[in-house]
Amino acid sequence: MSANEFDNVSVINHPLLQHKLSYVRSADTTTDNFRRLVREISHMMAYEITRDLPTEKIAITTPLTTFDSPVISGKKLCLVSILRAGTGMLDGMIDLLPGARVGHIGLYRDPESLEAVEYYFKVPEDIQDRLVIVLDPMLATGHSAIAALDRLKEVGVTSIKFACLLAAPEGLRNLLAAHPDVPVTTASIDWHLNDHGYIVPGLGDAGDRIFGTK
Known part of the structure; x- marks a missing residue:
C-alpha cells in the first residue's frame, strides 16, 4: 500500500532498510539478530x-581556517518510547x-x-519546549499511539512526530483522524489487521521478539 493514500505519512523505501526489514519479518531470525536489525x-x-531539524551557524576553526558551519539549533529533542517494544x-x-x-x-493493550491502558508515564519536565519523537515498532489498531499522543498533548507538547517500523492501514486511519x-x-504500510489485531504480513509481536519472551 502506498503512502500517497495517507496525508502526513512518509514511507522510507531505501533498499538497504527494506533488505533489513525483510529479515526482521522472518520467523527464522533469532532474538539477537532481530534486536540488532531493529537497532540498525x-x-x-x-x-x-x-x-x-532547524540549524544555526557557529564559528568553527579547522586545521586550515575559521568559518561559519551549521549545527542543530534550539533545545535537544526528546525521544519517547512506548513500552515495552519501543525500547528496541x-x-x-x-x-x-x-x-x-x-x-x-x-x-498495554486490553486483550x-x-x-x-496506561501504567507508566515519565517524561522530561520541559518536554513542552522540545520536539518529541514517539517510538513504537508497530502501528496496528493505533490505540496505543493515540493514547500516547493524547497524553503528551495533555502536558503541553505541541511539536510531535511518530515513528514505527510497520503500520497497518487501519491504524494509520485511526491515528490520522x-x-x-x-x-x-x-x-512499511502492510496489508491489514487480522481478527486478533495483528498486522499482516507483519513480523509477529515486536516486544516478544526483541526480548525473547516467546
Whole structure:
C-alpha cells in the first residue's frame, strides 16, 4: 500500500532498510539478530525523521581556517518510547542522537477491547519546549499511539512526530483522524489487521521478539 493514500505519512523505501526489514519479518531470525536489525533500521529512520531539524551557524576553526558551519539549533529533542517494544527503536535512535532527552510511556493493550491502558508515564519536565519523537515498532489498531499522543498533548507538547517500523492501514486511519497534525514515518504500510489485531504480513509481536519472551 502506498503512502500517497495517507496525508502526513512518509514511507522510507531505501533498499538497504527494506533488505533489513525483510529479515526482521522472518520467523527464522533469532532474538539477537532481530534486536540488532531493529537497532540498525532505527539508525536509518533517525536520519529521515530529523531531516528538517532547524540549524544555526557557529564559528568553527579547522586545521586550515575559521568559518561559519551549521549545527542543530534550539533545545535537544526528546525521544519517547512506548513500552515495552519501543525500547528496541530507542536504542538505535540514541546511537545517532546521544544528547536527546528520553521519556517513557507504559501502555498495554486490553486483550478484549484492544484499547490502550496506561501504567507508566515519565517524561522530561520541559518536554513542552522540545520536539518529541514517539517510538513504537508497530502501528496496528493505533490505540496505543493515540493514547500516547493524547497524553503528551495533555502536558503541553505541541511539536510531535511518530515513528514505527510497520503500520497497518487501519491504524494509520485511526491515528490520522485523531491527530492529523502529527507526521508519521514508517518503513512499511502492510496489508491489514487480522481478527486478533495483528498486522499482516507483519513480523509477529515486536516486544516478544526483541526480548525473547516467546
